[in-house]
Amino acid sequence: MTAADDLGAFLEALLFIAERPLTGAELAELAGVSRPEAEAALSKLADDLAEDRRGLRLQRMDDAWQLATAPEVGERLAAYAAREEARLTPAALEALAVVAYRQPCTRGEVERVRGVDSDYVLRSLLHRRLVVEMGRRDTPGRPILYGTTFAFLERFGLTSLDELPPMEVDTPPTLPAAQEQEPVDAG
Amino acid sequence: MPPELDSIEVLQPVVDAMPIRAAPVPEPGFEVQLPAFSGPLAVLLQLIESRQLDVLTVPLAELADAYVAHLADNPVDPAQLAEFVAVAAQLILLKSRSMLPGEALPISHDEADEPDEVELRRRLVEYRALRDAALALGERDLVAPMHRREPRESDLPVASVTPLPVGLLVEALHALAAIPEPEPAPPEIVAREITIAMQITVLRTALAAGGRVILQQLLASCRSRTEATVTLLATLELVRRRQVRVRQRELFGPIVIEMAP
Numbered sequence: 144m145t146a147a148d149d150l151g152a153f154l155e156a157l158l159f160i161a162e163r164p165l166t167g168a169e170l171a172e173l174a175g176v177s178r179p180e181a182e183a184a185l186s187k188l189a190d191d192l193a194e195d196r197r198g199l200r201l202q203r204m205d206d207a208w209q210l211a212t213a214p215e216v217g218e219r220l221a222a223y224a225a226r227e228e229a230r231l232t233p234a235a236l237e238a239l240a241v242v243a244y245r246q247p248c249t250r251g252e253v254e255r256v257r258g259v260d261s262d263y264v265l266r267s268l269l270h271r272r273l274v275v276e277m278g279r280r281d282t283p284g285r286p287i288l289y290g291t292t293f294a295f296l297e298r299f300g301l302t303s304l305d306e307l308p309p310m311e312v313d314t315p316p317t318l319p320a321a322q323e324q325e326p327v328d329a330g
Numbered sequence: 331m332p333p334e335l336d337s338i339e340v341l342q343p344v345v346d347a348m349p350i351r352a353a354p355v356p357e358p359g360f361e362v363q364l365p366a367f368s369g370p371l372a373v374l375l376q377l378i379e380s381r382q383l384d385v386l387t388v389p390l391a392e393l394a395d396a397y398v399a400h401l402a403d404n405p406v407d408p409a410q411l412a413e414f415v416a417v418a419a420q421l422i423l424l425k426s427r428s429m430l431p432g433e434a435l436p437i438s439h440d441e442a443d444e445p446d447e448v449e450l451r452r453r454l455v456e457y458r459a460l461r462d463a464a465l466a467l468g469e470r471d472l473v474a475p476m477h478r479r480e481p482r483e484s485d486l487p488v489a490s491v492t493p494l495p496v497g498l499l500v501e502a503l504h505a506l507a508a509i510p511e512p513e514p515a516p517p518e519i520v521a522r523e524i525t526i527a528m529q530i531t532v533l534r535t536a537l538a539a540g541g542r543v544i545l546q547q548l549l550a551s552c553r554s555r556t557e558a559t560v561t562l563l564a565t566l567e568l569v570r571r572r573q574v575r576v577r578q579r580e581l582f583g584p585i586v587i588e589m590a591p
Contacts (some may be wrong), residue, residue: 162481200476214474224477231471233368236464244463256460258417258453259369259410276572293478299467300474308466312459313386 150174150184151191155210164207164293189302203303204293211293214300228298238264239273243295244310247277247288265289273298369410370417371457373400378454385454390447391428394421420450498582509555524557529564537574537589545576545585 153174158165165173171181185208189201192213202211212220231239238261241253253261268274273295279285291304301307368376377396378385398418406414424447536543545565552558565587568574578585 159479162479202476209478211476211478214476217475217477218473220477221475224480228472231468233464233468236468236471237460240460240464240467243467244460256453256456257369258371258457259413297476297478298472299470300476302476308463310459310463313455 147184147187150176150180151188154181154184155188158201158208158210161209164202164204164209167206167208170208193302200302202293202296202301204291204296207293209293211297217300232264234261234264235267239268239291239295240310242268242274242289243291243304243307246290247280249280249286249288251286253289369457370414371454372461373397373414374417374421375454375458375461385451385458389428390421390450390454391424394418394425397421417450424450509549509552509558524560526560526564526567529561530568533561533564533568533574533587537587540589543587545587547584548587 154170157170157173167178167182167185170185171178174181174184176184185201185203189203191197192200196213196215198213198216199210200213202209237257238253241256242248242265245252250261250265253265265274269276269289271294272292274289275292277288277290280288295301296303374390374393374397375385377393377400378388398421401414401418533543545562548561548565549558552561565574565576568587569576572590574587575590576585576587
């Protein structure tokens, strides 16, 4: 077993017994290696678990890591791990999508994109722990910033935010048809 | 048709259909069903797509009638009426501009000015991308969830395993009894003199400067059991909201409350 294999095995075991997500710094310190070494071993572990189609996956959120079950077996595990959960409403999904793609973002940003008051729906997301407060923005009023959680990744079967499908916004033509009309002579 | 001749007549149905009059103007063939909580952008986008028009090029002014008619037929949550009416006003403004002759360039590109068609279209396009992303997200909702390990019993913090002296319990009971309860019989209507919200404010103020509060001292300073109970509930509420952190280093030691990091 090479030193790298050994480090990967150690980190895997550590994450298995951990009762909460561990940060890169914590993992590096516990393994007695540098941060970059730990990061490299974690990335390799994540790849190995996915490529070998193992029952577990490595999830990453910012600098925190946790082991979770593979999405492919998620549905079959429901019999054991089932929590009575209702599907999210379209309004909740919209608000969640803004937070997921724009995080950290404020309630004002959610409401600006949706064009509708989003206080209630955002609170329901907070209550479900899909969204969490991440501090405040340093602008007038110091609005609260929101971001997504591990619970969000778990629910949607994502190992990291990088797996979110890209959200593409078409750019409207600079001159819409309405303004291309022939100018009418004044008078 | 020279638009200037009958622009008033063209605008009249729009005005008639405004929700204040609640006069429904049914438009056959376009039944738009939207889930509750949909905003004005959702309605406008649905109107465009139900006509198979391109959001990037459709002259938004042409949608004013349909939008206002939809508003008249579908009651809007009063709390959100302002947002719907704001978009209606924008559309009617665009429509009136498009009909006025000889005034091709009243459109200001000053950013502080009211949003023009470009701005409204940009919002629509942005909203469409969001809506599609939300739909894609919804298709994954709970479909292939990942599960983390549930905390086991052994993960929970362990209290002392040595048996406790009975005296401690007696002491605790005495301490509880020591909190004076005002004597006068309760009136039929009990005024809510102290609320959880009030105690939350008090706690927040005390903690705001980075200070710490000892729970036992806090409760000891309460003047009645009701106040003590409400104070404890306020503390628990702040813990639940993860706004404060509570630590106790040793069994029966001081319980320290501080702002969550």
